[in-house]
Amino acid sequence: MEKLYEILREINDEIDYETCTDLIDGHQLESLAILALIADLEDEFDITIPATEIIPENFNSASAMYSMITRLQEDE
Numbered sequence: 100m101e102k103l104y105e106i107l108r109e110i111n112d113e114i115d116y117e118t119c120t121d122l123i124d125g126h127q128l129e130s131l132a133i134l135a136l137i138a139d140l141e142d143e144f145d146i147t148i149p150a151t152e153i154i155p156e157n158f159n160s161a162s163a164m165y166s167m168i169t170r171l172q173e174d175e
Contacts, residue, residue: 100165106139107161116161123155133158140164146171 107116110132114122122128128136136158137148146168157167 100161102143103140103161103165103168106136106143109139110136120160122160123158128158140168144168144172146175 104116107114111128114127116122119125119127123133133153137153140146141148148167148171152167152171157163
């Protein structure tokens with residue numbers, strides 16, 4: 100989880116990722132930041148994030164992202 104926080108802080112270090120639950124719905128992250136985040140997650144965690152997983156529910160919080168990452172790692 101700490102590596103995920105590091106990636107998120109590189110994108111925007113002004114957000115409290117440990118408590119924020121509306122990263123997408125609250126427009127905390129812009130579309131280009133989301134694309135960069137997806138690429139970073141795929142590289143760092145050796146996963147492929149299919150288009151069907153790119154939904155607000157999977158990216159609104161660090162916890163949701165971590166759950167998605169774990170699920171995708173188990174599926175591979």
